[in-house]
Amino acid sequence: MELFSFWSWLALGTLLLILEVFGAGGYLLWIGMAAAAVGVLTFLIPGLPWEWQVLLFAVFSILTALYWWRRQRSVVRASDQPNLNLRGQELIGKVFVVTEAIVDGRGKIKVADGVWMARGPDAAPGSRVRVIGQQGAILLVERAD
Template sequence: MWAFLQNLSFWDWLAVGTLLLILEVFGAGGYLLWIGMAAAAVGVLTFLLPGMSWEVQFLLFGLFSIATALYWWRRQRSAVRQSDEPNLNLRGQELIGRTFVVHEAIVDGRGKIKVADGVWMARGPDAAPGSRVRVTGQQGAILLVEPTE
């Protein structure tokens, strides 16, 4: 083992880097990409400075791995932006405040309203079919409505 460590060459680092990059292809989510890049960087430095001891090589690999992981982490955090449409894909939330037609009468607080090409269950005051109601909230898949004036 000591003989292997003392004779570590740039080929070993490039092989480790390549192996990590191949493993990244199988879906590691970006983690192995940066560690593989760190191993490749140590391989390049070992090629340029062939007399580097194995301790320094491992120290550089650790430092490069931490540096590239921090770079990736900061880049991911800066990529998160607030949406100009926070209710996108929250269909019930998108409907609050809009007015729709009662599809099936709301009786005893339950009925259905027509929303675009679909029908949603609704809860609110009694209303006849064809009357207009405004969505005021949502409880799961049920829209809370009130009559419009």
């Protein structure tokens, strides 16, 4: 009696591929492909013992999962906007106007339609400062004159 037919392996592969649609991050895709490969081998070699089928499935699953894991870790996704969501970083080097005097190293500057906390040398309202860095939500500034 045959424990696993090629239909069983193809059904398992299909089930794993369906589950992958729900967001398994690629792992079930490759394990499903391993099950399908064992199904194809079982079709091509009808008398393949079930022990060998399970062993091949395990080996194929491990190899394909490792392949996927290594591939995901090696892919470097360089962004065309490296400072996206780092608003303060994209302000470095730009000049802004002091809205609230910088006294004892603390004040506020106008950036677009908002106001940011600033740290730097004392400066009167209306003077111009250049952003040289960022510490959290505080912009580090120097005089632009």
